[in-house]
Amino acid sequence: MSDNQIPKTEQTSASTQVILPGATIGMVGGGQLGRMFAMAAARMGYRVGVFCGSSDEPAAEVAAFTVCGPLTDHSAIEAFAKRCDVITLEFENIPADTIAACSKHAPTYPDASVLAMAQDRWIEKTTLREAGIPVAGFEPVHDRETVVAAGEKLGWPIIVKTCRSGYDGKGQHRLNSPDDAASVEWAGAESGGDGQPPWVAEALVPFEREASVIVARTLDQRVETFPVFENDHQNHILDETKLPADVSPEMETQAREIARRVAEHLGLVGLLCVELFVTKDELIVNEVAPRPHNSGHVTIEACATSQFEQHVRAICGLPLGDTSMVVPAASMLNLLGDIWVAAESHGASPNWESCLETPGVALHLYGKHAAPAGRKMGHLTAVGNDLPEVSERLRLARERLLGGLG
Numbered sequence: 001m002s003d004n005q006i007p008k009t010e011q012t013s014a015s016t017q018v019i020l021p022g023a024t025i026g027m028v029g030g031g032q033l034g035r036m037f038a039m040a041a042a043r044m045g046y047r048v049g050v051f052c053g054s055s056d057e058p059a060a061e062v063a064a065f066t067v068c069g070p071l072t073d074h075s076a077i078e079a080f081a082k083r084c085d086v087i088t089l090e091f092e093n094i095p096a097d098t099i100a101a102c103s104k105h106a107p108t109y110p111d112a113s114v115l116a117m118a119q120d121r122w123i124e125k126t127t128l129r130e131a132g133i134p135v136a137g138f139e140p141v142h143d144r145e146t147v148v149a150a151g152e153k154l155g156w157p158i159i160v161k162t163c164r165s166g167y168d169g170k171g172q173h174r175l176n177s178p179d180d181a182a183s184v185e186w187a188g189a190e191s192g193g194d195g196q197p198p199w200v201a202e203a204l205v206p207f208e209r210e211a212s213v214i215v216a217r218t219l220d221q222r223v224e225t226f227p228v229f230e231n232d233h234q235n236h237i238l239d240e241t242k243l244p245a246d247v248s249p250e251m252e253t254q255a256r257e258i259a260r261r262v263a264e265h266l267g268l269v270g271l272l273c274v275e276l277f278v279t280k281d282e283l284i285v286n287e288v289a290p291r292p293h294n295s296g297h298v299t300i301e302a303c304a305t306s307q308f309e310q311h312v313r314a315i316c317g318l319p320l321g322d323t324s325m326v327v328p329a330a331s332m333l334n335l336l337g338d339i340w341v342a343a344e345s346h347g348a349s350p351n352w353e354s355c356l357e358t359p360g361v362a363l364h365l366y367g368k369h370a371a372p373a374g375r376k377m378g379h380l381t382a383v384g385n386d387l388p389e390v391s392e393r394l395r396l397a398r399e400r401l402l403g404g405l406g
Contacts, residue, residue, distance in 0.1 A: 019086045019316035021045030026084030030057030032366035033090035033292045038062045040308035051080045058367040081105035092118040109269040109315045110290045121163045131265040140197035144181040150201035159202045207277035212295045215259040216314040217268045224320040225256040229295045241295040241332045271311040301381045302330035329387035335378040340371035350401040358397035
């Protein structure tokens, strides 16, 4: 059977349509998550079209086709959506009417209601609390007076975050006392409208470690969760993800159940990451992201099914894959633009040869052309039998990127 004879869809029930290999998946967003998704989908026999701002974005370099334009260009969005059998996305800050425009031409997952929740921290935390999901105490704030009142109610110190558009620590402030409230530019945050506050104040959680769980859910309500990832951050940016996480079997079960409950409550179709604070006695949800997640990159080498393949399976209505680990231990380290900046200061490039001399290290670069400090440029992964050894080996490989330059 030739490619153009492969059946693209198979109706299995009144509410479920399976999108078969040979079909075209649309990806809204051209970053590294879209790139790795497109590579996983292509391996499974799908064509991936990307909608993004320019043809040199990471996902565009590996896509079957690219449509370029701003997210507000509905004529470009319509031209893109008409070429797709199903549509998904790699980031949540997409206008709801853009998703509505896509869904006129192809099933689009996740839907606008899930995006609306994920785009606004106030809506997110309110939604989770109403569903009985454990979250830190929080209060709406918009100026010094309201943040002082929130601090008195929640207890100092508090974390104040913009409700919209913040990530990797951007738009976040730790306030230790009322005196710190004067340091925040309160007029700089975007309101979500409809009476939603521009800022939210959260109680500080005395966590022992940070963790995350990725959950996949299909239209016909099948659900699978990945093992719990343990995450270490530097300057609010994920630095290392380790598997297995250092949590008890009871907390592992609880974390995966929390992720399942969130996905079911939201009516998710696709992939969702639930970020957690692990305290001595409980798990507290920090935030959620309805897409593949940086911490899930370790699944490419560590699990029977990667997060990106699972994303394809979920939105296409295929059987969800086995999420179990295929190795006893695995670790992932982010590569930030700081490495390129340091190498360029010596008139050189990162020392890839030395890095890859380290046994068992897998390199993933995202195809980004500019490497400012703090930008995620790629990651390294290693697997083995002993987690401390794997982590140490991986850190040695990253250090070797700048070896011999000074």
